[in-house]
Amino acid sequence: MEYILQPWPWYISGPLIALVMLLLVYFGKTFGMSSNLRTLCSIAGGGKYSEFFRFDWKAQRWNLVVVIGALIGGYLASNFLSDHSVIDLNPATVADLKALGFEDAGAALVPAEIYDWGELLTVKGLLILIGAGILVGFGTRYAGGCTSGHAITGLSNLQLPSLIAVIGFFIGGLLMVHVLYPLIFS
Amino acid sequence: MKFLKYFFTGIFFGIVLVKSEAVSWYRIFEMFKFQSFHMYGIIGSAVFLGILGLLIVKKNEVKDINGYKIQLPPKDMGFARYLIGGSLFGLGWALAGACPGPMFVLLGTGVLSMLLVILGAVLGTFLYGLLRGKLPH
Numbered sequence: 001m002e003y004i005l006q007p008w009p010w011y012i013s014g015p016l017i018a019l020v021m022l023l024l025v026y027f028g029k030t031f032g033m034s035s036n037l038r039t040l041c042s043i044a045g046g047g048k049y050s051e052f053f054r055f056d057w058k059a060q061r062w063n064l065v066v067v068i069g070a071l072i073g074g075y076l077a078s079n080f081l082s083d084h085s086v087i088d089l090n091p092a093t094v095a096d097l098k099a100l101g102f103e104d105a106g107a108a109l110v111p112a113e114i115y116d117w118g119e120l121l122t123v124k125g126l127l128i129l130i131g132a133g134i135l136v137g138f139g140t141r142y143a144g145g146c147t148s149g150h151a152i153t154g155l156s157n158l159q160l161p162s163l164i165a166v167i168g169f170f171i172g173g174l175l176m177v178h179v180l181y182p183l184i185f186s
Numbered sequence: 187m188k189f190l191k192y193f194f195t196g197i198f199f200g201i202v203l204v205k206s207e208a209v210s211w212y213r214i215f216e217m218f219k220f221q222s223f224h225m226y227g228i229i230g231s232a233v234f235l236g237i238l239g240l241l242i243v244k245k246n247e248v249k250d251i252n253g254y255k256i257q258l259p260p261k262d263m264g265f266a267r268y269l270i271g272g273s274l275f276g277l278g279w280a281l282a283g284a285c286p287g288p289m290f291v292l293l294g295t296g297v298l299s300m301l302l303v304i305l306g307a308v309l310g311t312f313l314y315g316l317l318r319g320k321l322p323h
Contacts, residue, residue, distance in 0.1 A: 004205075010224050013206030014231030020199045021232070022239045027191060028250040030258060033287035037311040044308070052315035065189045067290050069196020074294025076197065077204035087212055090221040097215065109204075109292060110211040110283060115299045128281065129299065133289075133306020134313065135278025140286060141314040142271030142321065144261060147285040150272075151229055154261055156236025161261035161268050168272020169279060170218075176280035177218040184281075 005083040021152050029062060032149035034140040036060070036067050078109075100185040113185070128184070135172075143168060200291045209291050211283025218280050266322040278310075 008016075021031040038053065039060045046053030087106035097105040102113050112119075119125030140146040143165045145154060151169065154162025203209045206228055217225035242248070243256050250256050279285050282303050284292055289307065293300045314321075 007207055008202075008205040010206070010227030011231055013202055013208065014228040015235050016202045017199075017206075017208075017228065017232040018235035018239060020195060020202070021236055022243075023195050025240070025243065025256055025258065026248075026250055027195075028252050028254060028256075029192075033285070033290075034311075037286060037307050038315075040308050041312045041315060046312055046315055049312075050315035050318070052318055053312075062189060062192045065192040066196035066199070067287070069193045069198075070200035070203070070287060071196075071290045071294035073197040073200020073202075074204055074209070074291035075200075075296075077201040078295035081201065081205065087207055087210055089212055089216055090219075093212070093216040093219055093221045096219060096221075097212075106210075106212050109207075109209055109295060110297055110300075114211070114283075115297055117299060120299060120302065126302070129302040130306040130309075132278045132282035133303040133308075134310035135274050136282060136285060136289075136303070137278075137307030137310025137312075138314045139271050139273070139275030139278060139310070140307075141311045143268050143275055144271070146275065146287070147279075148287055150261075152232055152236060153258070155233045156240050157258045157260075158237065159261045161264060164265060164268035165272040165275075168269045168274075169276040171269075172273035172276020172278075173214075173218045173280040174276075175273075176277045177215060180277075180281075 004081055007085065007088070017152060018156070021148075021156065024066070027062075030149070031153045032063070032145055033067060034137075034146040034149060036063050037137050038141060039064060100181055102185070139172070199287070200294060203288055203291045204295060209284065209288040209295070214280060214283045264323050270322070
């Protein structure tokens with residue numbers, strides 16, 4: 001039990017993620033979480049505005065079930081399977097975050113400086129969360145996949161387009177963390 | 187009943203993502219700072235075993251649960267959409283510290299403000315649907 005409650009090392013977690021991907025393949029589906037966002041648009045009536053949302057979303061219900069399961073898995077893991085230890089970050093990361101105004105790095109899964117309700121009362125705080133979401137949603141659909149669809153499934157299937165997409169993920173991520181973070185925070 | 191296996195696969199996925207700390211905003215920041223091997227180890231070992239697993243599946247013409255030969259659809263060819271779309275995704279991923287799977291997992295762990303990020307992601311997907319015809323692919 002002790003080993004379950006502690007954070008799991010990468011060499012346990014990575015193979016288990018591969019197992020999830022292979023399980024879904026065995027079920028005759030593919031591993032791709034961002035497709036659910038398109039399904040949600042379709043359910044909400046997006047088909048009235050774009051043919052992109054005119055498809056049989058009911059055929060995608062299985063994927064919504066996966067995502068609901070993931071949400072419940074998150075609840076179970078954080079409430080019953082965690083010892084709530086502080087994330088063992090590189091001290092250099094903690095120092096870099098402190099310089100940007102982020103205190104208590106690793107004490108929770110996400111920083112209070114971005115995700116606390118108080119931040120949502122400011123225009124800047126609101127723009128950060130919604131803006132980040134829009135970038136993720138727009139970018140993932142434009143690129144035709146996210147971390148699960150491209151980085152895990154696509155690379156595992158030796159797809160060149162997925163490699164280009166993952167290089168894109170890193171161009172954007174590096175630009176955000178190294179260039180834009182000092183402008184947005186601090 | 188036929189959805190039960192997806193439900194349990196999802197629960198398992200959510201638990202793994204929390205226990206691996208892959209849903210942590212801090213781990214994503216650390217990854218883009220190249221200050222830890224943790225996330226590279228997770229993605230790298232998942233892809234390594236994924237390649238191995240899919241090679242075995244293809245070589246042995248393994249059948250899925252319904253008895254059909256397993257075939258993964260190849261991604262459409264293209265360059266601009268993957269590089270531009272990927273970069274936009276990366277900007278959001280590094281800012282929110284969460285991608286489309288972890289967003290829902292984090293909501294489950296009790297980060298309720300994640301609902302705004304999810305709302306933004308649905309909105310972003312909708313915007314893509316509107317602008318798709320005007321974008322280079």
